[in-house]
Amino acid sequence: xxxxxxAVLAALLVVCLLLPLAACGNNATTETKLKIAIPNDTxxxxxxxxxxxxxxxxxxxxxxxxxxxxxxxxxxPKNIEFSEVEAAQLPNxxxxxxxxxxxxxxxxxAGLNPTKDALALEGSSSAYANILAVKEGNENEPLVKALxxxxxxxxxxxxxTEKYDGSVVSVVENPGxxxxxxxxxxxxxxxxxxxxxxxxxxxxxxxxxxEILAAKDITLDIQVFNDYVVPNTVxxxxxxxxxxxxxxPYLEDFNAQNGTHIAxxxxxxxEPMGLYGGKQTTLDALSTSAQ
Numbered sequence: 141x142x143x144x145x146x147a148v149l150a151a152l153l154v155v156c157l158l159l160p161l162a163a164c165g166n167n168a169t170t171e172t173k174l175k176i177a178i179p180n181d182t183x184x185x186x187x188x189x190x191x192x193x194x195x196x197x198x199x200x201x202x203x204x205x206x207x208x209x210x211x212x213x214x215x216x217p218k219n220i221e222f223s224e225v226e227a228a229q230l231p232n233x234x235x236x237x238x239x240x241x242x243x244x245x246x247x248x249x250a251g252l253n254p255t256k257d258a259l260a261l262e263g264s265s266s267a268y269a270n271i272l273a274v275k276e277g278n279e280n281e282p283l284v285k286a287l288x289x290x291x292x293x294x295x296x297x298x299x300x301t302e303k304y305d306g307s308v309v310s311v312v313e314n315p316g317x318x319x320x321x322x323x324x325x326x327x328x329x330x331x332x333x334x335x336x337x338x339x340x341x342x343x344x345x346x347x348x349x350x351e352i353l354a355a356k357d358i359t360l361d362i363q364v365f366n367d368y369v370v371p372n373t374v375x376x377x378x379x380x381x382x383x384x385x386x387x388x389p390y391l392e393d394f395n396a397q398n399g400t401h402i403a404x405x406x407x408x409x410x411e412p413m414g415l416y417g418g419k420q421t422t423l424d425a426l427s428t429s430a431q
Contacts, residue, residue: 172219173219173220173221174218174219174220174221174238174239174420174425174426175220175221175222175223175237175238175239176192176220176221176222176223176237176238176239176240176241176415177222177223177224177225177230177233177237177239177240177241177418178222178223178224178225178230178240178241179224179225179226179227179230179241179243180224180225180226180227181226181227181368181390181393182207182209182390182393182397183206183207183387183389183390183393184227184243184390184413185208185209185210185224186204186205186206186207186208186209186389187206187262187268187389187413188241188413189204189208189209189210189212189213190205190206190208190262191241191260191262191413191415192220192241192415194262195260195415195426197217197218197220197426198213198215198216198217198218198220199213199214199215200212200213200214201213201214206267206389207393210222210224218426223237225240226367227242227243227246227368228246228366228367228368230242230243230246231246231247231249231250231252231416232250233418234416234417234418235418235419236418236419237418237419238417238418238419238420238425239259239415239416239417239418239420239426240415240416240418241413241414241415241416242413242414242416243411243413244307244308244341244411244412244413244414245338245339245340245341245342245385245411247307247414247416248304248307248308248340248341249338249339249340252416253305253307254306254307254411254412254414255305255306255307257414257416258412258414258415258416259414259415259416259417259422259423260414260415260423261412261413261414261415262412262413262414263412267387267388267389268387268388268389268410268411268413269311269387269388269407269408269409269410270342270384270385270386270387270407270408270409270410270411271384271386271387271388271391271404271405271406271407271408272287272288272291272335272382272383272384272404272405272406272408273372273375273382273383273384273386273391273402273403273404273405274375274381274382274383274402274403274405275375275376275378275401275402275403276401276402276403277401278381279403279405282323282324282327282328283328283331283333283358283381284333284381284382284405285320285322285323286319286320286323286325286328286333286353286356286358287333287335287349287353287360287382288320288405288406289316289318289319289320289323290318290319290349290352290353290360291312291345291346291349291384291406291408292312292315292316292318292406292408293315293316293317293318293349293352294315294316294317294318295318295348295352296310296312296315296318296345296348296349296352296408297310297312297315299345299348300341300345300409303341303344304341307411307412308341308409308410308411309409309410309411309412310408310409311407311408311409311410312407312408312409318349318352319352319356325356325358328356328357328358329356329357329358330357331358331359332358332359332360332361333353333358333359333360333361333381333382334360334361334362334363334380334381334382335360335361335362335363335380335381335382335383335384336363336365336370336371336374336375336380336382336383336384336385337362337363337364337365337371337383337384337385338364338365338366338371338384338385339364339366341409341411342384342385343362343364345384345408345409346360346362346384347362350362363380365385368385368386368390371383371385371386372386372391372394372398372400372402373398373400375402376400376401376402382405383402384408387410388404388407391404
């Protein structure tokens with residue numbers, strides 16, 4: 141009898157010890173957060189948050205626009221944990237996070253197709269048109285005007301449409317023949333203009349403009365960079381004549397933060413930012429996560 145009683149008491153003790161552990165396990169499950177990686181620069185972080193707000197996953201405070209940060213999130217019903225990362229590194233982080241919001245240029249360079257692989261894609265907002273930029277004071281230089289004309293050509297617009305199938309969209313209104321009628325191209329023959337650019341799609345688009353300029357014996361020196369800082373610093377210090385990699389909100393913030401003096405001279409295309417799956421391959425987890 142005593143042995144039976146001891147066995148029962150021992151069993152009860154085991155159950156009492158296991159119940160808190162089970163409860164703890166249940167709490168861990170309910171507190172699990174989905175992790176979304178977003179760009180850590182001011183304008184692209186805001187752009188990513190606006191995309192997530194448009195999808196209904198978060199809500200930003202009133203007035204939070206193209207400079208919004210995670211501190212402006214007032215509602216997070218999906219219990220999302222945000223990881224702020226350098227934009228160029230986001231594709232590499234996909235295996236380690238549930239989702240990532242990635243700029244199309246970095247997505248394309250990583251072998252992703254924004255129109256096919258993105259689970260959600262922002263609209264073609266002109267606020268984020270990618271621009272050709274030069275150092276202030278050089279806006280009216282003949283070589284700059286020649287490059288603007290080449291990038292604003294029908295040849296470039298058609299290339300963008302055919303090559304990128306909607307993942308990059310031309311914003312040039314009334315594309316021309318690639319040449320500025322007010323320029324003396326004979327006087328520019330034999331000269332070179334250098335441009336700092338991201339690998340894709342910017343350097344690829346510039347390659348089309350390069351052929352247009354070559355027909356007038358003008359050399360376009362395309363210098364490829366894989367970050368969002370050096371292309372601006374080399375233009376500001378005069379090492380490179382122009383750059384083509386960023387949108388206007390980013391440039392304005394960069395100038396304000398770094399004391400640089402770089403000006404936009406033409407808007408060429410827009411790259412819709414996308415939400416890509418990492419550990420999650422569909423949006424189901426965001427639909428069923430904590431409310």
